[in-house]
Amino acid sequence: xxxxxxxxxxxxxxxxxxxAGEKRRGRLFLLEALDRKDGGAPRVGVTVTKxxxxxxxxxxxxxxxxxxxxxxxxxxxxxxxxxxIVARRDVLAAPFxxxxxxxxxxxxxxxx
Numbered sequence: 286x287x288x289x290x291x292x293x294x295x296x297x298x299x300x301x302x303x304x305a306g307e308k309r310r311g312r313l314f315l316l317e318a319l320d321r322k323d324g325g326a327p328r329v330g331v332t333v334t335k336x337x338x339x340x341x342x343x344x345x346x347x348x349x350x351x352x353x354x355x356x357x358x359x360x361x362x363x364x365x366x367x368x369x370i371v372a373r374r375d376v377l378a379a380p381f382x383x384x385x386x387x388x389x390x391x392x393x394x395x396x397x
Contacts, residue, residue, distance in 0.1 A: 290355055291362050294330030294369065303330070303369045309391045313379055314350070315371040316391040320363075327362035329354055333372045346376045349384065357385040361392040368392065 294300055306319030331350050333343040350370055362368065376384060 291359050291368075292326045292328040294328050294367060299328070299367065300330055300332065300369055303367045306367070307394075309394065311387055311391050312373075313375050313384060313387050314373055314391075316388075317369040317371070318392075318394075319367045321365050321367055324365045327359075327364055327366050327368065329362070329368045329370070331370045331372065337372065337374045342374070342377070346372045346374070349376055349381070350388070353381070353385045353388050358388045358392050361389050 294303070303317045303319040306317055309316040309318065331347050333346050335343070337343055337346065350372055354370075370388075379387075
């Protein structure tokens with residue numbers, strides 16, 4: 286999957302389907318992963334709830350996570366899988382290197 290970015294989850298039904306999959310909890314976010322069993326390109330979606338903050342804060346968090354996926358974590362994603370990242374407010378305070386390392390570790394499925 287060299288240098289090809291993952292597809293995006295766009296519909297609510299796609300996000301809800303991923304909830305039935307595996308959950309990998311972390312300090313900065315919750316990663317939900319689901320194997321679609323079709324071998325297609327991986328897909329990713331980012332969710333930031335209103336509890337986290339106002340629209341400006343939520344968009345900053347979303348942009349940070351999307352950049353971490355684009356730059357570092359896309360290569361760790363498995364073909365045929367869907368990923369939903371449910372972000373926490375701590376994403377803003379964490380150094381970008383910590384965010385990318387945590388994201389890559391959760392996507393690979395390794396503990397702590």
